[in-house]
Each structure stands twice: as C-alpha cells, then as structure tokens.
Amino acid sequence: MENAFIFDFDGTIAETIPLSLAAIRAAYADNGLPEPSKREVVSNFGANELGMFAKMTPERAESLFESYVNQYRALHAKYSPEPFDGIGGILRKIKDAGWKLGLVTGKHPRTAEASLGFYGIRDMFDGIRCGGLNGSVKPENISSLLREWGADPKRTWYVGDVAQDVLDARAAGIRPLCAAWAKTKLSDQAELEALRPEAIFGSVGEFEAWTERMLNSCAKVNK
The missing domain is CATH 1.10.150 (DNA polymerase; domain 1)
Incomplete structure (x- = not known):
C-alpha cells in the first residue's frame, strides 16, 4: 500500500x-x-x-x-507573496521519495487554485480536495484520497495548523501532525497539546528534519 x-x-x-x-x-x-x-x-x-x-x-x-x-x-x-520558507523543498522531498502527496483544505476551489497557481505548486499534489458549503468535510475528503490512492491509513499523516485538523485526521483514521509555525494562529499551543497529536512543530525547519527521518526510516524498511 x-x-x-x-x-x-x-x-x-x-x-x-x-x-x-x-x-x-x-x-x-x-x-x-x-x-x-x-x-x-x-x-x-x-x-x-x-x-x-x-x-x-x-x-x-x-x-x-x-x-x-x-x-x-x-x-x-x-x-502572501510566497509559501512558508522551506515548504516547497519538503514537498519535493516527499514526491522524490515516491510518497503520495495530497492537499485537503477548507478553501473554496477558486481560492485554492488561485493560491496554488500563484505559488506555482499546483502540480506537486497527487490529489486535491476543497471545503464544503456547510462546514468541514475534511474526514470525507481524506478518506476519498486514501481510497483513490490505495494508501495505508497507518502510514498516512495529515499536517494542519488548528485543533480541528487533529480531530479530522483521527476521524479519517490517519495520523495527525500540527504545524505551529504560522504567525497568525487560530489554535494556541495548549489547545494543540491537549489533543496529543503525534508531533507539534514550531518551525518549518523542525518539520523538515522530522520528515527526512521518516522518509529515510521508511525507505530502509522497504528495502
């Protein structure tokens, strides 16, 4: 898988x-x-x-x-002239490792496509799912990508910045990670910690180091 x-x-x-x-x-x-x-x-x-x-x-x-x-x-x-510094490189490393890379956002398709096109990263993603009219549909959208890819929920991580992202990831049966590197925070550190995600990253650099270890670990297991 x-x-x-x-x-x-x-x-x-x-x-x-x-x-x-x-x-x-x-x-x-x-x-x-x-x-x-x-x-x-x-x-x-x-x-x-x-x-x-x-x-x-x-x-x-x-x-x-x-x-x-x-x-x-x-x-x-x-x-918002560019993505967070270092994010593009992380996405490329994930792709180069042969992993599936998805985007599940609450944004409307028109603003999602506007930002992806502005940043020039649209083609990085193997699947994109956008938000619903009546509230979060992230669990359903995550599950849709898992089925489409034949991905293993136990080897799939969702990276989000708010507490609801942790809950949505768990509702879809995958593993939550918290991005706490934005200047504009909609969930504080204590709120994220209370939900006990697998990890909380205070900087993109911390997340990059963790991702490299994860990709290398999985590459060794698959040899």
Missing part, C-alpha cells in the same frame, strides 16, 4: 489567513456593507468561503463571494 502525506493549506503551506481577512474586508467594502468583526469571521471558518458568506450575510452571499475572489487574487502578492 502507498505511504502518504496530506496537507492543510491556510497556515500550513502559507501565511494566507491575513490575505483572506483583507479580502473579506475589501469584499464588504465593495458591496457597501458593514465589515464583520474578525471574531465573527473566524467563528465561521470551517465551511468554504462561499459557505462562510452564506452564514454571515445570506442575502448577499454570491456577490460578496465574487468580490472576495477578485480581491483575494488582487491582494495575494501584498499579503
């Missing part, structure tokens, strides 16, 4: 939460609507962005979403 790594996007691959928040503010301004508080926005994370707008401002959700996508693209270079 295949070994695999599956990644979250926002706060894991790149510092994109500030970009999303700026695009949301701009979308409300474009539509002549009062800006929601950061707390209100964050409390509605989980659904993709269209679902988030449908919860916060249902009567204007479609127009807000279209404005948001346009602003997200326009503001990308300012707020």
Whole structure:
C-alpha cells in the first residue's frame, strides 16, 4: 500500500489567513456593507468561503463571494507573496521519495487554485480536495484520497495548523501532525497539546528534519 502525506493549506503551506481577512474586508467594502468583526469571521471558518458568506450575510452571499475572489487574487502578492520558507523543498522531498502527496483544505476551489497557481505548486499534489458549503468535510475528503490512492491509513499523516485538523485526521483514521509555525494562529499551543497529536512543530525547519527521518526510516524498511 502507498505511504502518504496530506496537507492543510491556510497556515500550513502559507501565511494566507491575513490575505483572506483583507479580502473579506475589501469584499464588504465593495458591496457597501458593514465589515464583520474578525471574531465573527473566524467563528465561521470551517465551511468554504462561499459557505462562510452564506452564514454571515445570506442575502448577499454570491456577490460578496465574487468580490472576495477578485480581491483575494488582487491582494495575494501584498499579503502572501510566497509559501512558508522551506515548504516547497519538503514537498519535493516527499514526491522524490515516491510518497503520495495530497492537499485537503477548507478553501473554496477558486481560492485554492488561485493560491496554488500563484505559488506555482499546483502540480506537486497527487490529489486535491476543497471545503464544503456547510462546514468541514475534511474526514470525507481524506478518506476519498486514501481510497483513490490505495494508501495505508497507518502510514498516512495529515499536517494542519488548528485543533480541528487533529480531530479530522483521527476521524479519517490517519495520523495527525500540527504545524505551529504560522504567525497568525487560530489554535494556541495548549489547545494543540491537549489533543496529543503525534508531533507539534514550531518551525518549518523542525518539520523538515522530522520528515527526512521518516522518509529515510521508511525507505530502509522497504528495502
């Protein structure tokens, strides 16, 4: 069976939460609507962005979403010019080792594709699954990739930055790892530690060293 790594996007691959928040503010301004508080926005994370707008401002959700996508693209270079330093190299090492590499994100397909294209990393991933309108669908999407690849859940790790990612990984029967390297944190260290993921990494460098050990260990076992 295949070994695999599956990644979250926002706060894991790149510092994109500030970009999303700026695009949301701009979308409300474009539509002549009062800006929601950061707390209100964050409390509605989980659904993709269209679902988030449908919860916060249902009567204007479609127009807000279209404005948001346009602003997200326009503001990308300012707020998130590149992925976290070192992430691209880690993804390449995983691919070069012959492991499956997936992306399971809560983002809408349009913003996911916008960021992947902007960073030039779309082709790194063997499978991509995006968020749902009504909340997190990560367990279902992770399970979908496992079936598609014939991957071993016991040899598949999910890397995410928030507490819900740990729960979603376990719900899908795979192994959770926490990326705690983003400046904008939606889960604090104590919250992550309480869920006891396999590891919590405070920097991309720590995660890279761990990944290299894991890839080398598995390569020796498979010889």
